[in-house]
Amino acid sequence: SGLSSEMLPGPYPRTPEERAAAAKKYNMRVEDYQPYPDDGLGYGDYPMLPKRSAHERDPWYQWDQPDMRHNWGEPMHWDFDMYIRNRFDTSPTQIPWHTMRKHFLVFLSTMLIMFGIGQFYPSYRPVGPKQYPFNDLYLERGGDPNKEAPVVTHYEI
Amino acid sequence: MAAGPPPNAAKGYGPNQFVSLPAELDPADYDASPEKRRAEAERLAIRAQLKRQYQLQLNSPNPPTVIEDPALLRWVHAKTQNVYPTFRPTRQTSFRGALFAIGPILFWMAAFKIERDRKEKLIREGKYERPFSVF
Numbered sequence: 420s421g422l423s424s425e426m427l428p429g430p431y432p433r434t435p436e437e438r439a440a441a442a443k444k445y446n447m448r449v450e451d452y453q454p455y456p457d458d459g460l461g462y463g464d465y466p467m468l469p470k471r472s473a474h475e476r477d478p479w480y481q482w483d484q485p486d487m488r489h490n491w492g493e494p495m496h497w498d499f500d501m502y503i504r505n506r507f508d509t510s511p512t513q514i515p516w517h518t519m520r521k522h523f524l525v526f527l528s529t530m531l532i533m534f535g536i537g538q539f540y541p542s543y544r545p546v547g548p549k550q551y552p553f554n555d556l557y558l559e560r561g562g563d564p565n566k567e568a569p570v571v572t573h574y575e576i
Numbered sequence: 577m578a579a580g581p582p583p584n585a586a587k588g589y590g591p592n593q594f595v596s597l598p599a600e601l602d603p604a605d606y607d608a609s610p611e612k613r614r615a616e617a618e619r620l621a622i623r624a625q626l627k628r629q630y631q632l633q634l635n636s637p638n639p640p641t642v643i644e645d646p647a648l649l650r651w652v653h654a655k656t657q658n659v660y661p662t663f664r665p666t667r668q669t670s671f672r673g674a675l676f677a678i679g680p681i682l683f684w685m686a687a688f689k690i691e692r693d694r695k696e697k698l699i700r701e702g703k704y705e706r707p708f709s710v711f
Contacts (some may be wrong), residue, residue, distance in 0.1 A: 446622055455603065459668075465654045
C-alpha cells in the first residue's frame with residue numbers, strides 16, 4: 420500500500436499528543452476520537468465508533484460507495500464487515516425489541532415442548548401387525564416347496 | 577379489566593446491544609446548542625475535505641487505475657497486522673486463550689480417547705456387534 424507507517428494504525432495512544440495525532444490520522448475530531456480500552460486484546464489505537472449498521476445510514480445521500488454507504492476516507496468500524504446491508508441490522512424496530520423477543524421465545528418454547536411431548540407420548544390410531552398372505556409368504560421367504568407349509572389363518576369366522 | 581397506561585416509549589424502544597435508539601426519542605437530537613453546532617460544523621468540514629480529495633482524484637484528466645481508500649487500508653491493517661504487535665497477555669486474554677484455544681483440543685483428545693477405549697473394551701469382551709456397512 421502507499422501509506423507510510425505514520426498513516427497506518429499503531430499502538431494504543433498514551434499521551435495527548437499521540438491521541439491528537441491518531442485522531443488526525445483517522446480523519447476524526449480530537450473530541451470524537453475514542454480508542455478501544457487498552458486491554459491487550461489487539462485493537463491498538465483504532466477508534467471505537469458507535470455500533471451502527473449500514474442500514475441506519477441515509478439511503479438518499481450521495482455516498483462515494485453507495486452499496487456500503489461509506490465515504491472515501493471515513494473511518495470504518497472495526498466490525499464493518501458485520502454491519503453491511505446484507506448482515507446485521509441495528510436500525511430501530513417497529514415493535515419494541517423485548518416484545519418481539521418475548522413473542523418469539525413463547526412461540527419457540529411452545530412448539531418445542533409440544534414436539535417433545537409428542538416424542539415421548541406418541542398419539543396415533545390403533546394399529547396391528549401386518550398380515551401377509553400365502554401362509555405368511557412361506558415360499559417367498561425361502562420355505563421348502565416339498566415340505567408341508569404351516570397353515571396360518573388371519574381371520575375368524 | 578381495562579389496560580393500564582401504555583408503557584413509556586423510551587423504555588420500550590430503548591437501545592440494547594441489537595438495536596439503537598430511534599432518532600425521534602434521542603434528546604441529544606433535539607438540542608441545538610452552539611457547542612453541538614460547532615462540532616457538527618467541524619465534522620462537516622472534515623467530510624467536505626475528504627470529499628474534495630476524492631472528487632479531485634475521480635474527475636482528474638489522468639485518473640489513477642485504482643483510487644486507494646486510506647481508511648480501508650487502515651482498517652485492513654488494523655485487523656490483520658496490528659493485532660499481534662498490540663496484543664498483551666493479561667489475565668483476561670490468557671484465560672480466554674486457554675479456554676477457547678487449548679480447551680477444545682484437550683477436550684476432544686479426552687473425548688476420543690475415552691470413546692475408543694470404551695469401544696475397544698467392548699470388542700475385547702465380545703459385546704460389540706461391528707456393523708458391516710460401506711457407509
